Amino acid sequence: MRNLVVAEHDGTHLRSASLSCLTFAKMVASVTNSDVAWLVLGHGVEDVAAEAANYVPVIAVDSPALAHPLAEPFSQVIAYVARARRIDVLSAATSTFAKDILPRAAALLGGTMASDVVRHELVDGQLQCDCPQYAGAVTATLRLTGSPQIATVRASAYPAAQAMDSQAHAVEQLQVVPAMLTARAQYEGLKSKQKSRPDVTEARVVVSGGRALKNSQDFERLVGQLADVLGGAAGCSRALVDAGITPNELQVGQTGKIVAPELYVALGISGAVQHLAGMKNSRTIVAVNSDPEAPIFEVADYGLVGDVYTVVPELIEKLQYHAACATG
Amino acid sequence: MKILVPTKRVPDTDQKIVATADGTRVAVDHIPYVINPFDAIALEEAVRIGERLGESVEVVAVGIGGEGYEQQLRTALATGAHRAVHVVCGQTLDPWNVARLLRAIVEWERPQLVLMGKQAVDDDASQTGQFLAALLDWPQATFASRLELQGERIRVERETDHGIETLNLPLPAVVTTDLRLNEPRYASLAAIMKAKKKPLDLIDAEKLGVTIDPRIEVLRYRSAETQRRCERVRSVDELIERLRNQVGAIV
Ligand SMILES: Cc1cc2nc3c(=O)[nH]c(=O)nc-3n(C[C@H](O)[C@H](O)[C@H](O)COP(=O)(O)OP(=O)(O)OC[C@H]3O[C@@H](n4cnc5c(N)ncnc54)[C@H](O)[C@@H]3O)c2cc1C
Numbered sequence: 393m394r395n396l397v398v399a400e401h402d403g404t405h406l407r408s409a410s411l412s413c414l415t416f417a418k419m420v421a422s423v424t425n426s427d428v429a430w431l432v433l434g435h436g437v438e439d440v441a442a443e444a445a446n447y448v449p450v451i452a453v454d455s456p457a458l459a460h461p462l463a464e465p466f467s468q469v470i471a472y473v474a475r476a477r478r479i480d481v482l483s484a485a486t487s488t489f490a491k492d493i494l495p496r497a498a499a500l501l502g503g504t505m506a507s508d509v510v511r512h513e514l515v516d517g518q519l520q521c522d523c524p525q526y527a528g529a530v531t532a533t534l535r536l537t538g539s540p541q542i543a544t545v546r547a548s549a550y551p552a553a554q555a556m557d558s559q560a561h562a563v564e565q566l567q568v569v570p571a572m573l574t575a576r577a578q579y580e581g582l583k584s585k586q587k588s589r590p591d592v593t594e595a596r597v598v599v600s601g602g603r604a605l606k607n608s609q610d611f612e613r614l615v616g617q618l619a620d621v622l623g624g625a626a627g628c629s630r631a632l633v634d635a636g637i638t639p640n641e642l643q644v645g646q647t648g649k650i651v652a653p654e655l656y657v658a659l660g661i662s663g664a665v666q667h668l669a670g671m672k673n674s675r676t677i678v679a680v681n682s683d684p685e686a687p688i689f690e691v692a693d694y695g696l697v698g699d700v701y702t703v704v705p706e707l708i709e710k711l712q713y714h715a716a717c718a719t720g
Numbered sequence: 721m722k723i724l725v726p727t728k729r730v731p732d733t734d735q736k737i738v739a740t741a742d743g744t745r746v747a748v749d750h751i752p753y754v755i756n757p758f759d760a761i762a763l764e765e766a767v768r769i770g771e772r773l774g775e776s777v778e779v780v781a782v783g784i785g786g787e788g789y790e791q792q793l794r795t796a797l798a799t800g801a802h803r804a805v806h807v808v809c810g811q812t813l814d815p816w817n818v819a820r821l822l823r824a825i826v827e828w829e830r831p832q833l834v835l836m837g838k839q840a841v842d843d844d845a846s847q848t849g850q851f852l853a854a855l856l857d858w859p860q861a862t863f864a865s866r867l868e869l870q871g872e873r874i875r876v877e878r879e880t881d882h883g884i885e886t887l888n889l890p891l892p893a894v895v896t897t898d899l900r901l902n903e904p905r906y907a908s909l910a911a912i913m914k915a916k917k918k919p920l921d922l923i924d925a926e927k928l929g930v931t932i933d934p935r936i937e938v939l940r941y942r943s944a945e946t947q948r949r950c951e952r953v954r955s956v957d958e959l960i961e962r963l964r965n966q967v968g969a970i971v
């Protein structure tokens with residue numbers, strides 16, 4: 393079984409979620425006694441390719457046409473490489489990048505696909521994948537019939553692969569015909585909020601705020617600052633995205649980002665199933681809510697009934713004091 | 721301009737959903753069905769485009785599946801779709817086969833825009849729109865939070881993990897919707913009455929020349945166990961103490 397992992401990167405570094413997907417691919421490879429390669433696509437990706445080569449061999453396609461992650465050229469190149477290299481299992485970490493591009497590549501290949509795999513098994517050479525459905529209320533075990541088999545893989549369900557300390561693997565620069573790089577969609581830009589904090593999917597601690605937070609100043613002062621004190625990321629429920637208080641990239645949930653940090657702190661979030669789908673596998677969950685009946689308490693390890701406007705400032709102050717004592 | 725809106729009938733996932741004890745299916749018998757929320761958003765957007773551009777716009781809702789579909793398609797008509805098509809198919813469908821059937825409908829109807837949900841909240845696959853775009857060889861924009869028609873083109877703001885990305889696509893195209901695009905209206909009683917007279921066509925899946933070719937087989941379903949024993953702490957000090965001593969989550 394030949395395995396190809398589409399690397400996601402920011403132009404300089406691999407995103408850590410891709411390393412979890414690599415673990416998935418290596419697990420498949422070890423059972424089937426086969427190999428794994430990265431596919432790195434983009435423009436000016438020498439650094440990313442070099443970093444990726446610390447793990448497994450790399451196929452890199454570098455072109456100005458791939459400077460932005462457009463579905464058409466990306467899926468065309470992925471399908472071409474998968475076909476040319478007779479790939480059996482094609483995967484990428486679940487993200488908006490992979491959800492946009494991988495299914496399109498899958499259809500070009502006439503393959504079969506599982507979304508957001510959290511566990512897998514190989515039975516007679518076919519993948520069987522556990523995939524959460526119904527906002528995480530059930531997990532379905534799917535058998536993929538057909539070839540190639542394509543999967544997006546939930547990063548929090550697999551540990552990150554470790555780099556080899558011996559010599560790096562080869563990087564193969566692949567040229568593709570210009571026709572493969574054409575896109576009818578034109579890229580006009582990306583509006584991204586300047587971020588000083590880690591991404592919710594990459595942090596050890598995530599502090600999330602819900603509708604209890606009335607405006608962006610309060611969100612920053614309470615959720616943002618608590619995240620900073622705990623050295624974590626700030627996240628939110630859909631309610632705050634809809635209200636325009638927070639940008640969508642902070643949203644945790646069924647239709648946002650799925651996180652599983654060491655510690656998840658939910659501040660003024662009721663605990664709708666769609667939100668729980670994105671955080672219930674966190675190691676430890678703390679909820680602060682003024683309503684003792686809020687469903688968020690059913691998935692929490694520690695619950696504090698109270699007003700976030702009084703609880704959080706006190707928490708921040710006391711944590712800062714503890715930290716000062718610890719260092720002082 | 722014709723806008724095709726695929727609408728899936730799904731159990732209301734705000735209800736508690738579990739797998740049956742034998743794991744063969746999801747226990748949905750007692751659960752009300754709704755139009756997939758993302759498709760309701762797609763439909764709302766199509767109807768708004770029609771309200772802005774006038775009579776030149778025709779909105780066609782299409783649902784693929786068994787008997788119950790009529791109810792959701794009537795709701796779609798009451799929300800403002802001009803016509804509905806029910807592709808009757810009794811077999812279990814996966815996104816690949818839905819996309820193949822949708823391609824056949826697109827070839828039949830020749831819409832300039834397919835506007836559909838970014839994911840169905842039952843299978844949570846988020847595949848069908850992208851499959852369809854590939855099968856049709858049309859450009860795609862997924863996870864749209866804002867649309868703007870500009871003659872023969874469409875400008876789409878889309879929600880990505882790293883911010884709002886803007887794409888500009890020529891039509892025809894496939895666009896999938898995210899939650900923030902709009903807030904769907906409720907159909908008025910008058911609209912529901914009027915919808916009873918709107919055309920709802922039935923067509924057998926076989927007549928479309930597509931043989932269902934299952935790619936995914938569900939071997940079993942398992943309910944997720946989420947219950948934790950929540951310890952109620954009474955003060956911030958107690959919370960900090962638990963986190964430090966019992967969890968080691970903070971230094
Ligand atoms: C198809 C679909 C997909 C969705 N996807 C997502 C998703 O990915 N992520 C997501 O989060 N949501 C999602 N939603 C929305 C979800 O259903 C809920 O509406 C949303 O999560 C509610 O956010 P909330 O808990 O912040 O707000 P609310 O439900 O309004 O809860 C606010 C909570 O704050 C508490 N509170 C109020 N004031 C205070 C105070 N001063 N101090 C302490 N507590 C206070 C209240 O008791 C309440 O429990 C989706 C919905 C649909 C239909």
Ligand SMILES: Nc1ncnc2c1ncn2[C@@H]1O[C@H](COP(=O)(O)O)[C@@H](O)[C@H]1O
Binds near residue numbers: 756845
């Ligand atoms: N049986 C169906 N009938 C009509 N549309 C469907 C059907 N299944 C999926 N779709 C469309 O495909 C979208 C994505 O579904 P999925 O890929 O299953 O997450 C949905 O939001 C619908 O617009």
